[in-house]
Amino acid sequence: MTTHTERGRLGRPRPALARSVLSGLAPLAWIGPAIALIAFAVLWPVVKMVQSSTTHWSRYGVNLGSNGTDNYNKLFKEQDLSGVLERTGIWVVVVVTLTMVISLGVAQLFNQKFPGRTVARWALIAPWAASVMMTAIIFKWMLYPGYGFINIILNDLGLVDRNSNTADWLGHSGSGFMWEMAVAIFVSIPFTSYTVIAGLQTVPAEVYEAAKVDGASKVRTYFSVTLPLLRPALLVATVINVMNVFNSFPIIWEMTKGGPGYDTATTTVFMWILKGQNIGESAALSMVNFALIIVIVFAFLKVSKWNSEADA
Amino acid sequence: MKRLATLAATGLAASLVLSACSSSKSSGGSSSSSGSSKPVTITLLAPNYGSGTADDSKNYWGDIITAFEAKYPNVKVQLQEATWDNLATKLTTALQNNDAPDLFEGGGYADVAAQGLLYKASDIVSPQTLSNLIPHVAQLGQTKGQDGQQAQYGIPFTTSTRAFFYNTQLFQQAGITTAPQTWADVAADAAKIKTLGKTGFGLPLGSEEAQAETYLWTLGNGGGYKDASGKWDINSPQNVQTFQWLTDNLVKPGLTEPDPGTKDRTDLWKDFAAGNIGMINGSPALLPILKEGTIGSNFKSSPIPGKTGTLSTPLGVADFIEAFNSHPDHKTAIGEFLDFALQKQYQEKFDNLYDLLPATQDAAADLSASNPALKPFIDALPTAAWYPSSDPNWDPASQKVKDIVGKAVTSDPKGVLDQIQAVATASN
Known part of the structure; x- marks a missing residue:
């Protein structure tokens, strides 16, 4: 991609740049839905899960702010x-x-x-x-x-x-x-x-x-x-x-x-x-x-x- | 590598289904404005006090709701019923998912009040309703709100006291002539009943209501959940001694049902009603179960035995109603419904149905006259010992008791009680 842009700056006509970017993005039409699905159904929950595990929650789900690794410390101290x-x-x-x-x-x-x-x-x-x-x-x-x-x-x-x-x-x-x-x-x-x-x-x-x-x-x-x-x-x-x-x-x-x-x-x-x-x-x-x-x-x-x- | 990636992604997705589900949130309630001029639907989460289809609490609430909706055509009341053993979990899950019911009946209230999730009683019900509550029971519903001010948050709905029940036929067959007064009597009598091929003592330390059984036994040894100064004292030497005694004298010799740590109250009460258990601690709620069982009239109740003599303070249990403030537009309707449901006629109907005790003064006065079987229990209310339910840590602590106290009679009691004490004294 870098080379394309540089060449574009070197005086090539703009439409050619647009066309090459567009053709570069073309596969997205096919893989886009799959990427969106994975991002929504897999990655986003993972992010949420990491966030939740470093957050201090009240017993009834009120977010009381981040508490770093406290939850993990507490978990690893559970004697069971x-x-x-x-x-x-x-x-x-x-x-x-x-x-x-x-x-x-x-x-x-x-x-x-x-x-x-x-x-x-x-x-x-x-x-x-x-x-x-x-x-x-x-x-x-x-x-x-x-x-x-x-x-x-x-x-x-x-x-x-x-x-x-x-x-x-x-x-x-x-x-x-x-x-x-x-x-x-x-x-x-x-x-x-x-x-x-x-x-x-x-x-x-x-x-x-x-x-x-x-x-x-x-x-x-x-x-x-x-x-x-x-x-x-x-x-x-x-x-x-x-x-x-x-x-x-x-x-x-x-x-x-x-x-x-x-x-x-x-x-x-x-x-x-x-x-x-x-x-x-x-x-x-x-x-x-x-x-x-x-x-x-x-x-x-x-x-x-x-x-x-x-x-x- | 491609196949590896696909497989890995599938695994990832599969293992995330659970977490994805649990993070979904409901969008909250309707957005109609306050006042009962516009139609609103309020929700009520309540446990089932009954033991069969005939006395299912659905019918009790259903009748109130029908009458209420006839009087207030713009308010609909939706009842969600739960069993006792998952009532607390159901409420916790609903709150975590931002889906609080408007009204909850049956459990503790202090830690939700401390988090500012409840209406003050005085904000929703009429002064008449408030002043009609039995004063010292109403007092149990007071705790500190989020603003740090002491106020009434829990509205008592029903109360009960506990007594010791025994099967007179089994006692007679075993040659026992008097009700046990001390723990040693209980163990001796249980041993005699065991020789008849029956269970001596029913000890429900499973998740349903282990906190009550625990309290009854620890009170008998001068222990309890808190010490005289109001500090948590669950792992006190007296309490450890109590569970050690239970282990050595009832559980190990096989005088209780097998594995008391996993057995629930209702199942054992039914077994007692079937004549298979010699002695058990019960509340008035045991009476309707006895009517259905084969025990007939071969039972008696007496004061609960303690280590050296019967308990001077019976255990009193109050079930509270709490009103959640998540739908400000439901506030008026909630108040109207509570005023309606706490009327004398419905209190009495409930108490006659389940043999439980009222929370309001006019119903108590009426019932003392009309239902002589309940009078001694009602009279005992003022001297009763209660759960420390106005402490915000009581809810997590009692949940922990339900979870693990059963292990105190099979493994090291001190270790188990230490764990519960740690939950009770943890800062939230």
């Missing part, structure tokens, strides 16, 4: 924060890993031809189509001590006395969190399975024939042929699951509200709890969350060399 972060790590790793493993199996099954496959595939959508909040509430009541459905079954199987302390699954942080992870896996499986099924359908039949001709065992075929070819689908599913699960809120909120104390809260839930007490501190935590999710996603993409196939 380390536990919350640790729990968030466990939450993401366990939920995503188990979701992926189970979905691989489910997808393999649903990729087979069997009578009623269409119906079964539709049924698989149910947990996905249902509101997550609704699912969480239903599980909460199924786990109710005394007469919750799951407890009655476990009781009849002789595994758990439905009136005992053990049956109060959501009352203790350990078992409560475990059930919440189970529900998170339950609602993540449909999407993941469909992504994997889509991936399986792109694997050409010839490669399986070739593997058969070479005398590869079923297990060997799966690990050396199917899985590598599924890689793009698995990567997409993992990245989206990581972000979804990290930001998941309704399951924990509906089942235990993050309690007892804050012992089943992840960062997203803790952020919401803090919002009722200190908006600035809550905004600081949402900045931390934001940084974490970016680091996690980039680290994952880096480690998995997600685009190596495209480069090769």
Whole structure:
């Protein structure tokens, strides 16, 4: 651009300058909307978030001016924060890993031809189509001590006395969190399975024939042929699951509200709890969350060399 | 690299959806001028005091609103109902989003008053309404406004006192002849009831109303939220001792319901009404639940046991109405509605419906005569101990109590109470 302007000053006729500037701006007509959208939906909220996290807010949202890093100092002094972060790590790793493993199996099954496959595939959508909040509430009541459905079954199987302390699954942080992870896996499986099924359908039949001709065992075929070819689908599913699960809120909120104390809260839930007490501190935590999710996603993409196939 | 950038942008957008949503603001109310000559719509956010569809508070307010709108055709009243356990959150969220209701009934008022968000009572309701409030209850509604002046901001709407309830049938089966007077009695009786396969004592330390249960127990050991000089004293040695006693003598031996830190009042009251719990602290609001339950008339109430004897001061709870000043053009209509709703007939209707106590003098006098079951509770009001609700830090502190006090009976009580004390004494 500089050279254009200089040349313009050196005596070229003005219309030519205007024309070159105009033609330089021409692509804007195509990329402009996208830029505007990103600026509005992504960049502006980030700016607002940074601002909020360095502002002193009254409990009811009155702006009392900037307070530098006070909110962050206060946040890092929260004695529950380390536990919350640790729990968030466990939450993401366990939920995503188990979701992926189970979905691989489910997808393999649903990729087979069997009578009623269409119906079964539709049924698989149910947990996905249902509101997550609704699912969480239903599980909460199924786990109710005394007469919750799951407890009655476990009781009849002789595994758990439905009136005992053990049956109060959501009352203790350990078992409560475990059930919440189970529900998170339950609602993540449909999407993941469909992504994997889509991936399986792109694997050409010839490669399986070739593997058969070479005398590869079923297990060997799966690990050396199917899985590598599924890689793009698995990567997409993992990245989206990581972000979804990290930001998941309704399951924990509906089942235990993050309690007892804050012992089943992840960062997203803790952020919401803090919002009722200190908006600035809550905004600081949402900045931390934001940084974490970016680091996690980039680290994952880096480690998995997600685009190596495209480069090769 | 292109794909990386796209993916990153998608991630960015996805993780920002939440924050984008929470920063949206509503555009405020209508812009009609003051006076009730032009139509206005005022909003009322109130909790549901009922426990079923028949006694849902929607019906109570609905009747008042219908009658009011007939008399004042230019004012519409819109009721938003909340459950007790999310009432405070709902108000906080509404305020943070610049979407305050005109009237809020049910909670504390001091910290919003301190921030200048409320009308003074004398600015909106008539002098007759004000002078009709029970004086010492009305006094609880006074706090310092943004201007630093003490004034009445909270308008009491209903009151209640707490009592100890026990299941007489279970007591009889367990061979207990008298109501417990001390904590040691409670533990001993709970142990006997446990042998019947029932829960000895219902201890609701979950988020619904943990601040009441906490207060009842700490009062029993000469503790409480503040010391005699009015300073926050939540982590006092007496209070720590109280929770240590609860842990060692009720919770650990399994004499309460499992995990009391996560259990809410209403659920336990229903369980008590079903005959599954031997003893529980209740308010008059427990009475309608008992009527629906299977317990029949097999229950009695008595003074609340303390460490060495029953409490001399019962816990009194007042629920206040506060009027938000975000829509100056609604001011007249708000006042008209409050004057209308605080009439004797509606106060009495409410109290007969929920067995709660009135906030106005004429209703108190009437009810003492017409509803003998309520008379002892009404008579006890002047001696009651109340929450420190005129302190602006009470709202955040009581929220913190609801959040974490349940952990005081499973982990280190001192640490938990220290955390609450820190919130109560923080400067805002």
